Amino acid sequence: MPRSSSSATAPEPSPASTAAVTVDVTAFEAPAPEPKRKYLIGTTRRSPFQNVTLGGVTFQRYVGNFEQRDGSVDPRVPMGAVVELDDSKVELIKTAVVKGVVRTRGSHHVKLDSSSKFFKAMAGDEPLARFVYMVPLEDDGRRPAGEPTPMTGEVPEVAAAAAA
Amino acid sequence: MPPIISPVAASNVLTAGVRPEFISTYERKTQNVRARLDGAMDFAVPSDKAQEIYAYFESPPHARIWPRGQERSRGSFKDVQFTVVNRDWTVGVGYHENDSQDDQTKSLLKQARSAGEGAVLVDERVFYQVLTATADTELLPAIPNAPDGVALASATDGSGAARFGVSGGNIVTGTGVATAAAIRADFFNATELFLRFLDTEGQPLFDESIDDAGYVLFYNIQNRQIVLEAFVQERTLQIVQNAAGSENVGGAAVTNIVLASGLNVRLVGTPRITDNDMHVFARGAPYRPIFQQSRTGMREVIGDMTNSDRARDTKLITMDWDWRAGYGVGPAYGYVKINN
Numbered sequence: 050m051p052r053s054s055s056s057a058t059a060p061e062p063s064p065a066s067t068a069a070v071t072v073d074v075t076a077f078e079a080p081a082p083e084p085k086r087k088y089l090i091g092t093t094r095r096s097p098f099q100n101v102t103l104g105g106v107t108f109q110r111y112v113g114n115f116e117q118r119d120g121s122v123d124p125r126v127p128m129g130a131v132v133e134l135d136d137s138k139v140e141l142i143k144t145a146v147v148k149g150v151v152r153t154r155g156s157h158h159v160k161l162d163s164s165s166k167f168f169k170a171m172a173g174d175e176p177l178a179r180f181v182y183m184v185p186l187e188d189d190g191r192r193p194a195g196e197p198t199p200m201t202g203e204v205p206e207v208a209a210a211a212a213a
Numbered sequence: 214m215p216p217i218i219s220p221v222a223a224s225n226v227l228t229a230g231v232r233p234e235f236i237s238t239y240e241r242k243t244q245n246v247r248a249r250l251d252g253a254m255d256f257a258v259p260s261d262k263a264q265e266i267y268a269y270f271e272s273p274p275h276a277r278i279w280p281r282g283q284e285r286s287r288g289s290f291k292d293v294q295f296t297v298v299n300r301d302w303t304v305g306v307g308y309h310e311n312d313s314q315d316d317q318t319k320s321l322l323k324q325a326r327s328a329g330e331g332a333v334l335v336d337e338r339v340f341y342q343v344l345t346a347t348a349d350t351e352l353l354p355a356i357p358n359a360p361d362g363v364a365l366a367s368a369t370d371g372s373g374a375a376r377f378g379v380s381g382g383n384i385v386t387g388t389g390v391a392t393a394a395a396i397r398a399d400f401f402n403a404t405e406l407f408l409r410f411l412d413t414e415g416q417p418l419f420d421e422s423i424d425d426a427g428y429v430l431f432y433n434i435q436n437r438q439i440v441l442e443a444f445v446q447e448r449t450l451q452i453v454q455n456a457a458g459s460e461n462v463g464g465a466a467v468t469n470i471v472l473a474s475g476l477n478v479r480l481v482g483t484p485r486i487t488d489n490d491m492h493v494f495a496r497g498a499p500y501r502p503i504f505q506q507s508r509t510g511m512r513e514v515i516g517d518m519t520n521s522d523r524a525r526d527t528k529l530i531t532m533d534w535d536w537r538a539g540y541g542v543g544p545a546y547g548y549v550k551i552n553n
Binding site for chain 2: 096097098099100101102103104105106107109111112113114115116118120121122130131132133141145149152156157158159160161162165167
């Protein structure tokens with residue numbers, strides 16, 4: 050028996066079978082992606098902490114293999130790290146850094162949280178912001194010349210003198 | 214010219230009749246130092262050179278479908294190298310021979326010797342130096358980066374990509390230490406992060422078996438109460454019945470999810486951590502993130518009348534210890550920092 054015949058006619062689809070199932074998706078709206086910008090971040094040469102984590106982002110003095118055999122720093126290694134951050138992350142970092150306090154006792158340094166219930170300011174305490182920097186870069190990622198301005202806004206020489 | 218030695222100031226123990234009951238006031242406690250760091254640091258990785266070069270391969274490609282008629286897929290993988298330099302470490306004391314002879318407590322020698330026993334504390338001090346990335350003129354001149362080019366804790370790797378394939382890398386942005394619930398939530402985020410880590414080919418790095426080996430959590434000892442509340446405290450409210458004892462009128466509080474889950478968590482509170490950050494180490498990771506390599510064992514040198522010109526000239530006895538060791542940061546995938 051032939052499978053088809055020119056005389057055969059296809060059945061008419063019923064209206065119900067063509068109605069696709071749909072749902073209302075207005076409850077879910079994907080937010081627009083937050084624009085990111087490149088920043089040079091790091092710790093200053095005088096920072097008693099080589100690396101500091103703020104708002105989930107680590108401010109590093111150096112990236113890569115920077116240490117020479119005698120313990121000195123390879124002068125070819127640039128300071129800091131270039132990272133991409135969105136505005137909300139930047140705000141998180143700014144909130145975290147203002148809470149940071151550096152306390153020095155002899156050759157020993159500790160990082161304290163001024164929002165902690167145990168914290169009590171003491172003479173000689175310094176803001177952590179004095180020892181970290183965060184500089185927005187142009188899209189080409191070119192680094193600024195010289196030592197970047199710390200997050201206190203002090204010019205680097207002033208910050209260095211205050212930290213000395 | 215030999216360096217000037219500041220001898221032990223022993224005048225207070227020379228008094229006739231002085232009693233020794235409190236002589237152990239500052240006796241050094243060196244027991245359990247390495248046990249405290251177990252799961253977080255490896256010790257005595259062998260070394261026979263001035264510096265050691267280590268290397269490992271990144272993940273090989275994973276198998277994939279081979280569609281008929283298409284060319285077979287082949288991948289490659291990179292290798293990574295890092296170096297750990299051995300350094301000299303020393304501790305020494307000097308004391309006047311007369312003071313040793315006249316010491317009424319007969320403990321000067323013992324206390325001097327404990328300086329050498331305390332050498333093991335260098336491991337602990339360096340561990341926390343690396344953990345907190347703190348400059349310390351008595352310890353490492355610089356904090357080594359991990360083999361992937363960035364710090365022990367980092368959101369990105371040396372090439373700027375998300376470290377271990379996860380946004381945020383091996384850092385949990387914490388919710389603070391105000392409540393036990395917040396601490397528990399951050400801790401579970403950390404354990405989940407280990408299981409979210411990807412190898413360099415994008416497949417999960419660990420499986421659930423990493424839970425079996427347990428975790429070590431280092432925290433600021435000032436947060437001890439809230440940390441113990443988070444990890445150790447059991448339910449605080451029992452089922453309350455009515456006066457007749459026939460009906461439950463108050464529900465039991467939920468139990469502690471850490472305890473109930475059976476997760477093995479060792480808590481290490483320390484004054485060496487001074488902020489609210491917490492540090493979680495997965496004992497099941499193949500390698501510890503921080504390690505000590507040992508080039509030479511400890512050598513003890515005692516300079517006295519029999520062998521030292523200085524001692525013969527000055528009656529100043531010296532006891533010195535030295536050894537060679539290096540400290541490195543290995544693959545950091547066994548570590549998560551909770552950044553509060």
